[in-house]
Amino acid sequence: MSVYLDHAATTPMLPAAVETLTAELARTGNPSSLHASGRAARRTVEEGRERLAAALGARPSEVVLTSGGTEADNLAVKGLFWARRTADPDRRRLLVSSVEHHAVLDPAFWMAEHAGAEVVLLPVDGDGVVDTAALAAELAEHGSRTALVSVMWANNEVGALQPVDEVVALAHRYGVPVHADAVQGVGQVPVDFAGSGLDAMTVTGHKLGGPGGIGALLARRGLDLTPVLHGGGQERGVRSGTLHAALVASFAVAAQEAVVTMPELAVRVGALRDRLVAGVLERAEGARLRGPAEASRRLPANAHFTFDGCEGDSLLYLLDSAGIEASTGSACQAGVPQPSHVLLAMGLGEDDARGALRFSLGHTSTQEDVDAVLEALPAAVDRARAAGRALRAAVPA
Template identity: 80%
Template sequence: MLESELTRTGNPSSLHASGRAARRVVEEARERFAAALGARPSEVLWTSGGTEADNLAIKGLFWARRTHDPGRRRILVSAVEHHAVLDPAFWMAEHAGAELVLLPVDSDGVLEVDALRAELEANGEHAALLSVMWANNEVGTLQPLADVVALARRHGVPVHADAVQAVGQVPVDFAASGLDAMTVSGHKLGGPGGTGALLARRGLELTPVQHGGGQERGVRSGTLDAALLASFATAVDEAVAARPTHAPRVAALRDTLVAGVRAIDPTAVLRGPADTERRLPANAHFTFPGCEGDSLLYLLDSAGVEASTGSACQAGVPRPSHVLLAMGVDEDDARGALRFSLGHTSTSDDVAALLTALPAVLERARAAGLAGSSSARVGVA
C-alpha cells in the first residue's frame, strides 16, 4: 500500500486508462487470492470485511433459495458461530420469515454431527442453508467440515463456513472442502482492515444485500479500492505460503504457554479440544475460577500483556460468552474467560512475560472478586 498502490488513481469500473489500470490491479489481486485458497478467480467476491461477507452469505443464500422454493425457510447454524453469522441469522428469523435452528456442540465446542444428521433427515427439504465456522474464534475448535458438507449435500443444502480464523493457521482449500461459500477477512492475516471476501462457488445464486453499481457479478455493489485489495491478496498469499513454518512455531509457543499457565494455576481450565490437532495452533483459551475476565485483561494490560476475553467485536458487553455457554460452561465460570492469541511477531520472550506477570495478576483479580462478593453480601443484608 505505502510503496506503490496508494499512488494510483482511477475507479476500477471506469473505462479510461486510469480506470483500466486500477481494474488490472483488482483482477490480478483476485487471481492471487483465488490461487492461494484453491478457488477460481470468478468465485471471489470482494467485500468490506468478514462481517459483510457473512451477512451476504446468510441473507443472500436464504433469499435466493426462497425465490425458487418458498418451503425452504430454515437457517441452520452452529450455536458457537461468530456474531457476524448469528446476528444476521436471528435478524432473518425476526424480519424475513426464516426459521432459525441452532445446532448444539459438545463440551469442546465441536458440532454434534448426529444432531445435524437428525435435523436434516427430519427437515432437510425445508433447509435453506447451513453455516458452520471452520475454526472457532474464541476457543480455537476446528469443526468437522468434511462430515458437515457430506451430510448437507445429501439433502441439497448449501454450506457456508466462516474461515476468518482458519486461513494462515490450518490448510484451507475452497474447492477441496466442498463448501458452497466461505468467508475470509484481511485483518486476521496481517492485511489491511476493511477488506474481506466471500468465496462463492460458480452457479451459486445469491440475492444482493446492497444495491448500486452492480459490481462483483451484480451481487455486491460498491466502488472497489485497488490498493486495499492488492494488499489483502498479498497478505493472504504470504500467510498461506508461510503457514507450514508459522503454524508449528506458534503451536510450540502455545504449548509452552498452556503448560506454564497450568503450573501457575492448576485450577485454570483449558477450553476447547485437548487434542492439539483439533484446535488452532495459535489459540489458548482458559477460564480462571474466582476471577472476572475483564479484571484479568486490564491487569495483564497494565503489565504489558495484551489478551482478550473473547471476540473483540463483543468487547465491553457485560455478559458471558455465548460460545462457552453453548459448550455447557456455567455462567460464573464463563465470566472468568481469557483468550491468548499468538501471531507472527510472538516470541518465547512474550510467553515468558505473560507467565511472569500472571501470578500477581491472578492474586489481585481473585482478591477483587472476593471483595466484590463481600460487598454484595453486605448490601443484600
C-alpha cells in the first residue's frame, strides 16, 4: 500500500485536468502564429486566461502566464523592485517575511547582491505568522524608501495563514505595492485577488490539481513591471516566451474545479488532518505540532510536527520504506540537509528544527491513509530516536 501525504509539494492532477491536457496535446499551433492553427491555439489560451481570472477574482488582463510559481515570484520581486527603483531611486528597501518560500527569498537576496536592494526580513511569531507591528514600525520609519512588500498567503511548511489584508492596508498607506505567493492557498481557503487588495499574486498549476510547468502572476491593471525575460514580447511584453496552450487550458480547468470544490474539500481534509494530529500527539512520544494550533488559522490540509531527538530525514526514509510518503519541509543545499529556515524564524533551535516532518493532505486522501500513518509512525519515531542517540554518542563532544 502506498500512502501519499505530500500534496503541498505537488498534488495528483484532477481527472478533468488530465482529460483537457491530453485532448489539447493532440493539437498543433503556436498561439503567436497568425494562421488558423495559431489562432485556434490563441483562443485556447485566452479562454484559459478567462477561466483563471474568474476563478481567482481577477480580470483576464491581469493574468500574466508563466512557467510556474518560481518564475512568477521572480517576476514579482525583481520586476516590481526594478520598476519602483526606476521611478524613484530612493525606493530600495525590499520587505519580505522571514518564512517565505525560497522562490521569494532567493530573488530578494539576489537583488541585494546585484541590484542594490536593501532586504529586510520581517519577523514572525512562534506560530509562523508575520508580525504586523514590526511591519508597521518599519514602514513608519522607511515607507518612502520601500519598493515592495512580499508576504505569502499561507506558509508552505507549517500552514500558517498570514494577515494579508492587514499587510496590504499598512503598505498602501505609504504607496508600497504588495505581492503574495498564494500557491498553497488556492483550493484550500478562499482566495480572491480583487478582494484582497493585493497588487500582485502568484499561483501555480501543480499545487491545485493541474499540470506542472504552468503558473501565473496576477498583476493589477496599471502596475508597472520590468520584464525579467526578454524575447518575443508575449504577455503584454512582461513575460516573453511561447505559451503552451495545452498547459494553460489544463491549469484553468483545475483552478476552476479547485475553487468550486474548495469548501467541501476543506471540511473533509480538515477533519482528516485533525484526526491525524490528535493521533500523532497521542501515539508518538515527543511529537509537537508546529504552526497555529487553532484550525481556522492554518491550512486545512497541513499537519507539521517536530519530534524530540529525531532527525526528520531519518523519519522520512523510515516512513518511505513503510509506503508512506511525506516531507521534512526543510531545504537541502549541496546535498547537506539544513534545518528549516521557517522553524528557525519561529524561534526553534537547530536540533528541534532538524526533527521536522510535514504531512499534507489533498483530494485523494482517505481515512485509510491516516490509519496507515498512525500505525507506522510510532515505530519509526522510536527507531529514528535510537539512531539519533547512537550518532550523538559516536561524535566526540
